[in-house]
Amino acid sequence: MPNPTAAMLVIGDEILSGRTQDTNTNHLAVKLTEIGIDLREVRVVGDEPADIVAAVNALRARFVYVFTSGGIGPTHDDITADCIATAFGVGIDVREDARAILATNYKNPDKELNEARLRMARIPDGASLIDNPISKAPGFRLGNVHVMAGVPLIFKSMLESILPTLTGGEPLLSVTVRIEAPEGDIAAHLGKLAKATPSLSFGSYPFIQNGVFGCNIVVRGTDKVKLKQAEQSLARLVEKLS
């Protein structure tokens, strides 16, 4: 059976303007790979309701799991929860359990839990909450869409709390062989190896280091024995080149 698929939707003008380098996608990718869920697409959109709604609906229809990051804070540009409600065609309002969790974050909740902060307790109808050990304001899951914060520390802790709820497949294993020769020298051999072993995927990732052109060959698959054979075949190639 093929592994479950997933998509990531990063929401925020700050990524598209170049102000902020997204790192949540890479973290998610590493974690999903470990448990055998195949991240198949990533999209980044800005703080535009129509763009967010369209992306959520496109991705949740095509992939088993969807993860979003960004736009669930207390300020006017935090519109993700409303857009998720719109995408699913459900209502949204302050929910008592979310409000109670938020309140635990403040010494004087009657005063500090102001209108802006209460926005973070607005949860689309039918959603379940995602734990946020860092700053309390919860994320939520609605259908197959998991809505999480953009601040990397909070994104990571929310992801930790949902990983046990996901159904993974066979973990994708990989071996990497570093070759200090330009890709073009080994491409033919690599192509043959890939063709002969269709159950493994062979990626070639070129690098330039101190003026030397080389490449890392990454072989991925779920079969340990075949991976080992491919690694040995590549090691023989490295010997021949040196």
Next chain:
Amino acid sequence: MPNPTAAMLVIGDEILSGRTQDTNTNHLAVKLTEIGIDLREVRVVGDEPADIVAAVNALRARFVYVFTSGGIGPTHDDITADCIATAFGVGIDVREDARAILATNYKNPDKELNEARLRMARIPDGASLIDNPISKAPGFRLGNVHVMAGVPLIFKSMLESILPTLTGGEPLLSVTVRIEAPEGDIAAHLGKLAKATPSLSFGSYPFIQNGVFGCNIVVRGTDKVKLKQAEQSLARLVEKLS
């Protein structure tokens, strides 16, 4: 007149598996912002022809400029050029000018310019070449789609060579005000300010540093005077909070 729009398409299994952190998008975003082109969407897809073709066609229809990174090397997993040809419905073959450029990279091109490397001279019909000062193998532009390498150093140098060919708009200016208070304390004020100044965009980007919750307020727009006024209004807010 609104600024021209753009989309980025990152191609490669290595991004989706988490092996590689994409940094080309951030670099592109910074450069486009400087010249008044609005990056509006980013997609990442794997080395799957159908996914690449669908993404190229979706993005080139909706945005003024499309930029791609990855998949134009000499190995079997480098399929971007073929997918672009498919997306545009045009042919693709080794082109003499691209072959001649590639040949300058080798001491003995008759021997070194092997079948694998010649793949890098396969250019879709009707495309114009994009200069690659680092490793010679050219990128190309077809219609509004600019196809570049995934290796960051080469991506950057290719981008430098096409930036002068793009038509920008009004550069987006921004000011950042750092506030050492949680977002929720300033959200109401910020929302009012944003409502009162619709020609500017106000983004709030929370951070956690040494256990302190704070936020950077980034105000963006093309009107220097209004930006200055917004900055002063936020500075007064910071004073009031301290």
